[in-house]
Amino acid sequence: MQQDSSGFGLKIFSLLVAAGLGVFVGTQLNRGSSGADTVAAGKSADACDSPLVKACSNDEPVYKVELGEARVKGPKDALVTIIEISDFECPFCSKVGPTIKDLTTGKYGKDIRVAFFHNPLSFHKNAMNAALAAEAAGNQGKFWEMHDKLFANQKALKLPDLEKYAEELGLDKAKFQADMKDEGLKKKIKDQQALARKLGAGGTPSFFINGRKLSGAQPLAKFEELVEVGLTLAKIQQAKGVAPENIYNELIKNGATQRVRAKNKFDPKAQPKRPSRPAEKRINLTASAKAPRGKGAWPAKIHLIEWSDFECPYCTRGAQVVEEIMKNYPKDVYFEYRHNPLGFHKNAEAAAIAAEAAGRQGKFFPMHDELFKTPRGGLNQARYDAIAKKIGLDMGRFKKDMADPALKTLVKAQQAEGMKIGARGTPNFYVNGVPVRGAMPFASFKTIIDAELKKVDAEIKKGTPLAKAAAAVAKAEAGKSVGGGGPAGAPPKPKGPVKVKNHPMDVGFGPKNAAVTIYEFSDFECPFCEKGARVVEQIKKAYGNKVRFVFKHLPLSFHKNAELAARAAQAANNQGKFWEMHDALFANYRQLSPEKIDELAKGIKGLNFAQWEKDRESKAVKDKVAADKAEATRTGTRGTPNFYINGEHIAGALPFETFKAKIDAALKKKGG
Structure with a gap:
C-alpha cells in the first residue's frame, strides 16, 4: 500500500546543498535557443522541472561505467556520454536506434558521444556471432558500419550472412574470419556482458547517460530528460575548470560499481524486530445516501467505502477486487468511491476531478474504469478528453466542469x-x-462481508428497517477491535512449519528425497523476484543434490503481464524449456508485453512456437497457475517473492547468506 511522505521539500533542499548547488538559489541555468547557458535572475533553482532537482532527487544513482575498450563515436570532448548496452538480435534494441540517431544528430549532437557495450542474450542464438562480427569489423575500422547492417538485417544473422556483410563493407575476408574466432574479442564481449549484469542492466537495451541508468527502448523525451541533467552537471564541472575531455570521468569517479536497488539501504539483521500492527477498530462509517460515485444495491446490508487514487497501481488492483465483490454480492453490497489523490502522484488530483466532471453527466464509473486502464504515466488532460469522448460525454460541459x-x-x-x-x-x-x-484479495473481503451479513440480518430481525440496519450495526460496534497484526480480514498465517502442497505439474530441480526442500512463490514482472532468482541460482550451485527447489506461480494482479508470463513459462515446461523461458522472462522483466513474450519464446532454441502458443492457452496450464495462486492464499502467502525452507517462511529477496544459514541449519538437523 502506498503512503504519502512528508518533508519532500526539505529533502530536495538538502540534496541541492549537499551537491554544492546552493549557490544557485535565486537563479536557474537555462538553455537558450542558441544552446548556450544563460543565468536568469529571479527563477528558483529548485523548480519542479529543474535539471538540478532532477539530478539530485533521481532515485537511480550514478554508476561508474568506464569506457574501457568500448567502441565509441562522437567528439572526445562531449559533455554527455551514453553507454548503450545492446544485442544485435533484440528487436527492441533495433527499435531504439532512430532515437539514438536523433540525439546524436539533433540539437545535442556536438555534446554527445555513444559507447557500445555488448550483451548478447543467451536465448538469441545468433547474437554472440553478430557481436563478434561487429568487433571483427571494428578491427578494420568499420564497427559502426557493421553495427548498422546487423540491426538492419536482424532476421539474417547466420555466419554466411555475416560474411556477406563483411564483403559488402569491403573488409579483408581472411582477417575478418580470423578475428571472428579470436578468443580475445569473445572475452571482451563477455566482460562487457558481465559488467552490465553486475550493474543491474541485464536486459536489452539498457543505457547509462553520464552514469545514470535508463532501461528499455524509451521515447526520445526520456533520453532528453537525462541528457539535460547530464549537460547541467557537466557544465558545473566545466565552470570549475575541469577540461571537457575529463568531465565524464569526473562525474562517475565516485559512482556505484554494482547494482544499487534503493536509497537508504539498511541491514535488516541490525534492526529491532518490527512490532505487530495494533488491532484495528471498527468506526461508525456507512453511506448516508446514494452518491454520484456509488453503485450497487440500495438500500444495502453492506456499505463498502473506498478511499483511492487513480495513479496508484495498488488501487487498480483494488478496483478489480471491488468488481469481484459486486458480482458475488449483487443484492447485498453498495459501493462508494471516495478520493485521496496522494501528493507524490502529480496527475492523481486532476484525474479525480475528471471523474467527478464525468459524474455530473452520470458517467462517473465509465470514467473511473477507463482511468484505471490507463498505462502507467499516461494520465494527462489529453487522456481525460479522449475518455470523455469515448464514453459519450458532452465535451463542452465536461471541460467547463473540469475547470470548476x-x-x-x-x-x-x-x-x-x-x-x-x-x-x-x-x-x-x-x-x-x-x-x-490495501488491495487485499477477494477472500479477505469475503470473510468480513459474510460475517457482517449475519450481523445485519440479526439487526433486521429485531425490527430495524433494511435502510438503517448497516448503520445500526456500525454505530453499535464502533470502537471494537476487529483484528490486528496484519491487514484486516487477511487469511491467518499458519502456525509452525508450513506444508506447501505439491502439484503434478510443479517445476523445480533436485531429488525428491533431498534433505532440504525450498518452495518459492514468484512473479515474472516483480523486480524483487528477479533478484530472488539469482539467489536461487547461487543455492543450486552451492548445494547441488542436497536441496530440492520447487517454483510456484503467484502473478500479482497489478502486474498486467505477469499472468501471461507465468503461463508462458509453464507452457515452455511442456517442452522441457521452463528454465530457458524463466531466465529470459526475468532478464526482461521491465519490458514484458505479449509481443515481447512471444519474441522470447521464438528465441529459445528447440522450442516449437506453435505448440508452445497452444499450450499457453490450454486449460491445463491455466489451471496450474490458478492452483498455485490458490495454494498461496491457503498458506497465507502474500506478495512476492516468498520462500519456504522445510516449511520455514522467508519473505522477500534476502541475501544468499540468509538462505545459507537456514539451509545449513536444516541440513544439520537432518544429519546432512
Whole structure:
C-alpha cells in the first residue's frame, strides 16, 4: 500500500546543498535557443522541472561505467556520454536506434558521444556471432558500419550472412574470419556482458547517460530528460575548470560499481524486530445516501467505502477486487468511491476531478474504469478528453466542469475526511466501518462481508428497517477491535512449519528425497523476484543434490503481464524449456508485453512456437497457475517473492547468506 511522505521539500533542499548547488538559489541555468547557458535572475533553482532537482532527487544513482575498450563515436570532448548496452538480435534494441540517431544528430549532437557495450542474450542464438562480427569489423575500422547492417538485417544473422556483410563493407575476408574466432574479442564481449549484469542492466537495451541508468527502448523525451541533467552537471564541472575531455570521468569517479536497488539501504539483521500492527477498530462509517460515485444495491446490508487514487497501481488492483465483490454480492453490497489523490502522484488530483466532471453527466464509473486502464504515466488532460469522448460525454460541459473549482474543493474535502479517520494511504476500504488496508484479495473481503451479513440480518430481525440496519450495526460496534497484526480480514498465517502442497505439474530441480526442500512463490514482472532468482541460482550451485527447489506461480494482479508470463513459462515446461523461458522472462522483466513474450519464446532454441502458443492457452496450464495462486492464499502467502525452507517462511529477496544459514541449519538437523 502506498503512503504519502512528508518533508519532500526539505529533502530536495538538502540534496541541492549537499551537491554544492546552493549557490544557485535565486537563479536557474537555462538553455537558450542558441544552446548556450544563460543565468536568469529571479527563477528558483529548485523548480519542479529543474535539471538540478532532477539530478539530485533521481532515485537511480550514478554508476561508474568506464569506457574501457568500448567502441565509441562522437567528439572526445562531449559533455554527455551514453553507454548503450545492446544485442544485435533484440528487436527492441533495433527499435531504439532512430532515437539514438536523433540525439546524436539533433540539437545535442556536438555534446554527445555513444559507447557500445555488448550483451548478447543467451536465448538469441545468433547474437554472440553478430557481436563478434561487429568487433571483427571494428578491427578494420568499420564497427559502426557493421553495427548498422546487423540491426538492419536482424532476421539474417547466420555466419554466411555475416560474411556477406563483411564483403559488402569491403573488409579483408581472411582477417575478418580470423578475428571472428579470436578468443580475445569473445572475452571482451563477455566482460562487457558481465559488467552490465553486475550493474543491474541485464536486459536489452539498457543505457547509462553520464552514469545514470535508463532501461528499455524509451521515447526520445526520456533520453532528453537525462541528457539535460547530464549537460547541467557537466557544465558545473566545466565552470570549475575541469577540461571537457575529463568531465565524464569526473562525474562517475565516485559512482556505484554494482547494482544499487534503493536509497537508504539498511541491514535488516541490525534492526529491532518490527512490532505487530495494533488491532484495528471498527468506526461508525456507512453511506448516508446514494452518491454520484456509488453503485450497487440500495438500500444495502453492506456499505463498502473506498478511499483511492487513480495513479496508484495498488488501487487498480483494488478496483478489480471491488468488481469481484459486486458480482458475488449483487443484492447485498453498495459501493462508494471516495478520493485521496496522494501528493507524490502529480496527475492523481486532476484525474479525480475528471471523474467527478464525468459524474455530473452520470458517467462517473465509465470514467473511473477507463482511468484505471490507463498505462502507467499516461494520465494527462489529453487522456481525460479522449475518455470523455469515448464514453459519450458532452465535451463542452465536461471541460467547463473540469475547470470548476467546486470539484477540486470536493476532492480535497473527501481527502481530508479520509485523513481524519486514518485512511492516509491508498487504497483504504471500510466494510460497514470495518477497515481493510490495501488491495487485499477477494477472500479477505469475503470473510468480513459474510460475517457482517449475519450481523445485519440479526439487526433486521429485531425490527430495524433494511435502510438503517448497516448503520445500526456500525454505530453499535464502533470502537471494537476487529483484528490486528496484519491487514484486516487477511487469511491467518499458519502456525509452525508450513506444508506447501505439491502439484503434478510443479517445476523445480533436485531429488525428491533431498534433505532440504525450498518452495518459492514468484512473479515474472516483480523486480524483487528477479533478484530472488539469482539467489536461487547461487543455492543450486552451492548445494547441488542436497536441496530440492520447487517454483510456484503467484502473478500479482497489478502486474498486467505477469499472468501471461507465468503461463508462458509453464507452457515452455511442456517442452522441457521452463528454465530457458524463466531466465529470459526475468532478464526482461521491465519490458514484458505479449509481443515481447512471444519474441522470447521464438528465441529459445528447440522450442516449437506453435505448440508452445497452444499450450499457453490450454486449460491445463491455466489451471496450474490458478492452483498455485490458490495454494498461496491457503498458506497465507502474500506478495512476492516468498520462500519456504522445510516449511520455514522467508519473505522477500534476502541475501544468499540468509538462505545459507537456514539451509545449513536444516541440513544439520537432518544429519546432512
